[in-house]
Amino acid sequence: MTRLAAKHDAVNLAQGFPDFACPKELKDAAAKAIDEDFNQYSVTWGAPILREAIAKKARIYNKIEADGDKNVVVTCGTTEAMVCAQLAILDPGDELIVLDPHYENYVPDAIISGAKPRYLELAQENEFALDEEEIKRAFNSKTRGIVLNTPLNPTGKVFEKKELKLIADLCNDYDAVCFSDEIYEYILYDGAKHVSIGSLPSMRERTVTISGFSKTYSVTGWRVGYATASVRLTNAIKKVHDFVTVGAPHPLQIACAKALSLPDSYYERLRSDYDQRRMTLLSSLEEVGLRCIKPRGAYYIWSDFSGLDSKSTDTEFAMRMLKRNRVAAVPGSSFFQGGRGSKNIRFTFSKKIETIEEACLRLKSLQR
Ligand SMILES: Cc1ncc(COP(=O)(O)O)c(C=O)c1O
Numbered sequence: 543m544t545r546l547a548a549k550h551d552a553v554n555l556a557q558g559f560p561d562f563a564c565p566k567e568l569k570d571a572a573a574k575a576i577d578e579d580f581n582q583y584s585v586t587w588g589a590p591i592l593r594e595a596i597a598k599k600a601r602i603y604n605k606i607e608a609d610g611d612k613n614v615v616v617t618c619g620t621t622e623a624m625v626c627a628q629l630a631i632l633d634p635g636d637e638l639i640v641l642d643p644h645y646e647n648y649v650p651d652a653i654i655s656g657a658k659p660r661y662l663e664l665a666q667e668n669e670f671a672l673d674e675e676e677i678k679r680a681f682n683s684k685t686r687g688i689v690l691n692t693p694l695n696p697t698g699k700v701f702e703k704k705e706l707k708l709i710a711d712l713c714n715d716y717d718a719v720c721f722s723d724e725i726y727e728y729i730l731y732d733g734a735k736h737v738s739i740g741s742l743p744s745m746r747e748r749t750v751t752i753s754g755f756s757k758t759y760s761v762t763g764w765r766v767g768y769a770t771a772s773v774r775l776t777n778a779i780k781k782v783h784d785f786v787t788v789g790a791p792h793p794l795q796i797a798c799a800k801a802l803s804l805p806d807s808y809y810e811r812l813r814s815d816y817d818q819r820r821m822t823l824l825s826s827l828e829e830v831g832l833r834c835i836k837p838r839g840a841y842y843i844w845s846d847f848s849g850l851d852s853k854s855t856d857t858e859f860a861m862r863m864l865k866r867n868r869v870a871a872v873p874g875s876s877f878f879q880g881g882r883g884s885k886n887i888r889f890t891f892s893k894k895i896e897t898i899e900e901a902c903l904r905l906k907s908l909q910r
Contacts, residue, residue, distance in 0.1 A: 553904060585789070635684065719749070
């Protein structure tokens with residue numbers, strides 16, 4: 543959709559990356575790191591200064607005990623952390639539970655690892671709440687892991703503590719690992735709180751907590767992320783990571799350590815700016831007749847267009863909107879297996895307020 547948006551001169555509300563600058567402190571820190579010659583390989587599992595900063599952040603923000611030497615692997619983005627963790631832990635024949643809808647990388651990661659994805663549907667009618675009976679049915683003797691993503695791309699759901707507890711109990715019963723993608727952990731609204739499943743006492747040894755710098759600091763092109771886990775799991779992930787990429791870009795790792803020292807006011811501002819963008823887009827989409835879920839986290843709005851158009855598929859609707867209104871969004875079915883999401887499209891609001899306002903203006907004629 544990003545390529546098509548460029549071709550049709552459309553406002554790109556499809557792919558989740560900012561069109562605004564990252565913090566100046568980060569640019570300066572990256573330039574300084576290059577100037578100071580952090581230009582060769584770092585320790586393969588991450589520059590010590592960054593691993594220390596990540597461990598401190600894990601202890602304070604995520605409430606997970608971590609040591610920079612023993613429990614952290616720095617990777618090329620959250621993307622690499624997830625695939626390396628799955629490669630390290632899953633064996634051919636294992637099953638990996640994937641919640642549906644999901645971010646599209648988890649299933650290819652499982653397949654590359656030789657594991658079989660087993661889908662667990664979150665009901666759209668029920669605002670994607672986790673159903674106790676369904677999840678109990680999904681776990682079985684072959685289950686080696688489950689992927690969790692909170693806040694959730696594409697719907698903005700923030701998992702409740704009782705849902706996390708349910709997943710934790712089943713992971714314990716079946717000796718399974720939770721791969722927890724928490725990349726949107728700082729982007730929250732309406733008083734929502736981020737809880738890391740790895741902070742639940744029974745989950746310390748069986749969670750790989752994954753996050754990164756792309757979204758929180760608006761540096762999706764830097765490709766720096768990380769995994770935090772027990773010593774045993776970390777050692778396995780370190781080895782895979784070494785063979786897959788050797789290491790993340792060294793000067794940018796140094797700059798990311800600086801990012802983790804930004805004051806609380808940075809995160810407050812991040813949230814209030816995103817909240818303004820969220821409410822601007824949400825009210826426009828609802829005004830033109832899309833039924834939307836108000837996200838509690840992340841930077842996406844999940845919408846249902848069936849009230850406007852009962853005949854088109856998600857792809858047909860998105861393509862028409864792209865060509866007629868010149869606004870790009872992602873067809874909903876790309877987040878599901880087996881045909882669900884065919885009446886949905888996902889919009890991102892990770893854009894300047896002017897960009898969102900321009901999109902809102904263009905969408906005014908969507909009904910007609
Ligand atoms: C849920 C989720 N995980 C991971 C990523 C990719 O993160 P990174 O840039 O750190 O590889 C994205 C990007 O959109 C995402 O939405």
